Amino acid sequence: MNDSISSASSSFASPVLASLLGVEKHFRRGAEEVRVLRGLDLELRRGEFLALMGPSGSGKSTLLNLLAGLDRPDAGSVEIDGQRIDRLSDRQLARWRARHVGLVFQFYNLLPVLSAAKNVELPLLLAPLSAAQRRQHVQTALAVVGLEHRAKHLPRQLSGGEQQRVGIARAIVTDATLILADEPTGDLDRKTGDGILDLLQGLNTQHGKTIVMVTHDPHAAARAGRTLHMVDGQVSTEMAA
């Protein structure tokens, strides 16, 4: 295990939410096997805002995918909120994602034929809620991101910043334990990006959401409580805010 990470993590008072031990991930590129993650160890505390930085190919997005349950490690374990998600079946993993993870994408990934409200409602279709309850949750999530008045607009009728806010509303509408954001400001100008970062920071500080954000932008990473720099599938340095 990486000592620097353990010691840094132990300085936090909050309990551990996610724990990765000896995680390996390989990809095959033609005849060559690429080791994207090399025995990675990581602990994530509940209520933490963690930024992941590093050059392309360093393993940031792969790590995010493992935390989201979108991919499985070739070796090692991924435990989140007391559950070994690397041992779940595909179906169980899908249900686990629906309940515990909110994803924010760089290019928003909204369904173009659905209104903002319906895009936000998508994850709720999997929950045992009535139509009225779903509507209530959607209104609340849109209110949190300040877009109640744009509920009926289609994505193409919204600006990039507004679309990303809808994406964030979709991530929080199920009251997910973990918000995972993959370069959420990567497609936005600085001012709009700052608005999105304010929103994520607010979710972390005011609503206690645990957030992991992949970014190339030091300005964005500065908003996080802790920043990990990754190189060649391992954490090279760690900085606390």
Place this chain on the structure above:
Amino acid sequence: MTRVGLVASGFRRHRLRLVLTGLAIVVAFLLFSYLVAIRKAFQMGVDVAGADRMMVRHSVSIIQSLPTSYEAEIERVSGVVDATPLSWFGGIYQDPRNFIAQFPVKPEEYLAMYPEFKLPPDQKAAWLRTRTGAIAGRTIADKYHWKIGDRIPIQATVWRPKDGGATWEFELVGIYDGAEKETDTTQFLFRQDFFEENKQFGQGRIGWYAIRIKDPARSADVAKTIDDHFVNSPSATKTETEGAMAQGFANQVGNVGMIIVAILSAVFFVILVVVFNTMAQSVRERTQELGVLKAVGFSNGEVLALVLGESLLLAVIAGGIGLALGYAMVSQGDPTNGFLPIFFFPPEQLLVGAALIVGLGLASGVLPAVQAMRLRTVDALRRG
């Protein structure tokens, strides 16, 4: 929004492609409706054929005539209950396009032979006392607005009257109804004795005999006895069941059932490919969106159900419209002006149509749906 709403949202993507695909399905089911009605029309004679009725015709062809003297000889054959003569008249009412089947018959014998023709007793009595009397089926009476007492002129094409000219004039004394929906109510029947006395030639000859037998199980024996009896006479006979004769008529234009099944198979294969192509394109274009659905928690099975549901919904909506439209159009009646006297959408074919709709929806969607199900979420999200 519901899951069905999510499925239906897929229709908002490429509306032109959707409308064109939907139209192709509508046209396919319109065609289905017409073809099953045509098949039924050709099959009708076989379906309604009485099990205890047989036909005795000339051994060479049905257009060769038989002597009227055969009637008594046939009735003497063991197992035969009754025999009655029929002939094809082939006249024209007003316009050659108005196809009406006309037969000179012996009224009492004919109505006894075909009890499915329902004629009120007073009209039957009027027919028996009126030598120029004729009766018509309800369908043609309604079509040409005939009422009892009308004089109906029929232009002869073969059987010209003795008194010169080409027109036979009949008095309509009755209108019969059918006991079943399939009963032919498009016939025009007049008296054999009047026809016999007034035709220019062919006296003592008729077209064929309809006979009733005691035991349908012995039809082969009866047929052999009759045909053997006349085998060395100038007019040898061929006796067959009414169903076989009707099938023979239908087969004159080919095996209609097979032709129709072949056409429908080709049509539905093409439609299957069209809908499959639409769904496959739709899935390819939405790879990233399907990845998002999986990322937010939809399982592989749920994604499969969404895509399959979309193709099924498309087939149900478009196929349903096509079937309903076809049913309504076929219900307007015979589009051939009399060539297909019994023309309707057989109700049991609605079930076949519904099964085809479901089959089309599932078969065209299953491969794209499996493709969507197998998408790796991480790969799908990368394809922007």
